[in-house]
Amino acid sequence: MASSPFNLILCALIAATSACCVASASDFSLADVEKIAERMAKEPHTPPTKVGGPFLDLNYDTYRLIAQRHENALWRDLGLETWVEFFPAGFLFEYPVKVHVVEGDQVTEVEYGDRWFQFRGEAERLADAPGGGFAGLRLMSQLPGNEHKTEYLAFLGASYFRGIGSGQWYGSSARGLAVDIGLGKPEEFPRFLEFWIERPDTSKSDCPQRMWALLESPGVVGAYEFCIRPGEETKVGVTARIWQRHGIQKLALAPLTSMFMWNPATKPANDPRPSVHDADGLLIHRDDDEWVWRDLKRPVKPQVEAWQVQQLHGFGLMQRDRDPDNYQDNEAHYHLRPSVWVETGARDAWGPGTVELLELPAEHEGVDNIGAYYVIDQTKVDLSQSIEINYELSFGTSLPWGHQVAPVIDSQIRQANGTVSVEFQIPENLSGDDIVLSPVAKCSHGRITSIDYTPSGKSTVEVSIRYQADEAREARIEVWLEKQQKKVSEVFSHRWSPAVENLRLVNQ
Incomplete structure (x- = not known):
């Protein structure tokens, strides 16, 4: 596992492939993405095409000179509940993604261009340069208690995405899938290649914002649907179907990433902040209503720990310490970082497996050094066939539903x-x-x-x-x-x- 792409550390490790597209459809649904994924799974992996050379040559400072044109956000002129903005490909974000808009029975690819971005200063020369593209997208809405629309969910880099609820700051991230994570060999990073985002419909209270994504890597292909509900907590329902191209040693479902450096007892002498972390513990809800708590650590060498599960109800990387005095950081606002909880629900059929915790050394807080994920028992699953998974992610500050035991x-x-x-x-x-x-x-x-x-x-x-x-x-x-x-x-x-x-x- 590498650091989060939102910290601009991960992306040198990201692999990608070329994507397919859907020109038009009636009642577009997950089934349309599944058809693409199933076809791709029968074909060999195609090496990805990078964004144009001038964009790859950007450094951190010049990449930041490409900014969103907020006045041109998708759907802003229609006064809808959700606006969409895009991230530019370039610098460490080497591989562009495709984005489509679903409106009624029309599916239209969003064309990259300077309509979406400001090219300022040294980056001005790239406004008309060929080879540009989107690196990802972010959703904006007016969360409870906010005066204006703010970003609450972003997809950027590999299959990473992260969300916040009202009054929170971005912290821990989720991923679509992890392959061969926590082993003594390089991890394979599946990527979201293509997105479809439906025009928001607040009359659908169970799913006011829906998205789909196509995921691919050398070993897997997947079709994903996201049912998104922003609010005090932002909830993302995930339904996915995954195909394997070849044998995989470890298929990790609903992977989460975070950062833990220290707490008051382990803080270094040369830093005045008592605590620095996006999450302070792993919580697991398993089997006969048992809740397991494991404090996070920053180890001196990589380590993986696993908990056997017969029936998984949920797991998550939690940020419990909400006292700002325990962080003393008015810029990072670690006390406002959300916990991320995976709820499998009654419809889940993941079967027996293990919840694993990956802890890595880290030199600074810009690196995500914590991973948590569910590894299915591959002896209990026919991986020659596609597998379907369903779960709900919650980005928020409250305890998971059903937690009534002493913490x-x-x-x-x-x-x-x-x-x-x-x-x-x-x-x-x-x-x-x-x-x-x-x-x-x-x-x-x-x-x-x-x-x-x-x-x-x-x-x-x-x-x-x-x-x-x-x-x-x-x-x-x-x-x-x-x-x-x-x-x-x-x-x-x-x-x-x-x-x-x-x-x-x-x-x-």
């Missing part, structure tokens, strides 16, 4: 003396003198020698364990609360490594 709010790991302390916030439904909560802990290797449970505040409790490690092996330690032998808290999950120094991990 982890603080954890302290002391490797030197073998102690792990976890603090839980007790919700009202679990408060009261007549309610007895029991602490539980287990480990995959080594042994737990003691466990203590003490109130730590008005509605918080702390569970502390002593752990005797098997020094030759890493171990997973889990801590949770039970009421009458039923889990009533998140399961705190920690990866114990003999090589890791003392850590204190805080999640407000």
Whole structure:
């Protein structure tokens, strides 16, 4: 995994192919994109064509001199709820995409040109230069509490896209698909080659804005439909059908990317900011209503951790700490970065698999060093046939639907003396003198020698364990609360490594 293209770091690793197009259609739908994808899947991968040379020669500063013409945003003159603007191809965004507009029974390709962009200063010479194109697009609407239309969802680079709800700042991103991620070889980056965006219709409250996309890489081809609902939280329903061209070692569904540098306990001495991160933990909802919480880390070397799942309900990279004093960064606004949650829903048929967390070293906060995704058990799926997946993404600040257990709010790991302390916030439904909560802990290797449970505040409790490690092996330690032998808290999950120094991990 590389950094997010929104930070202009990723794109040197992006691969692309040429795209097909639909000239016109009646009642355009996902089925039309599926026909294209199925046909492409039977053909060998075609190497991509880059944008013209003058655009590739741009550097960061000259690329920024190409700006959107806001007055010419698509549909602005019609007074519709959604406006669309485009990103120019060039610099690190080497491969152009095609964009089509769906209006009634008409499907029209959007023509690239200076209607959409201002070419300023040194970039003025590119206004009429051949070989230009679109790198992606962004959707704008008037979110609740906003006076004007603002960007709330953007597709840019490979299959990356990211969204925000009201009052939020861009942070973690989603991807259409990941191939062979977190392995000891280069990752394959599928790309959205082509987009179709439907004229918005607010009468369709379940899906006021709909888009489709064609995804391709050497190993896969996919057809995607996005049902988009901006608001306090921006929700994106995703339906996709995926074909494989050849064997793939790891097919990762609904991949998310984020950035974690440090929190108050692990911050460097030369930076005044207590915390720097877009997300502070991975949350998993699996099997019989179990919620697993894992604090994020910035490791000294790449590492992947996996959690077995028989039935996936959801997972996400969460930003729980909303206190601006814990960031002290008036420019980055990390306290306003959204959590990104993947909800599979009752219609999901992903089957058994694993939620994986990829953590990478990072020298600075401009690099996305965190990845989370679902890897299907390929022994349970016939990958010689296409597979369909359905899920909903939420970009927002609230807890996922159905989360009623006690969350982890603080954890302290002391490797030197073998102690792990976890603090839980007790919700009202679990408060009261007549309610007895029991602490539980287990480990995959080594042994737990003691466990203590003490109130730590008005509605918080702390569970502390002593752990005797098997020094030759890493171990997973889990801590949770039970009421009458039923889990009533998140399961705190920690990866114990003999090589890791003392850590204190805080999640407000």
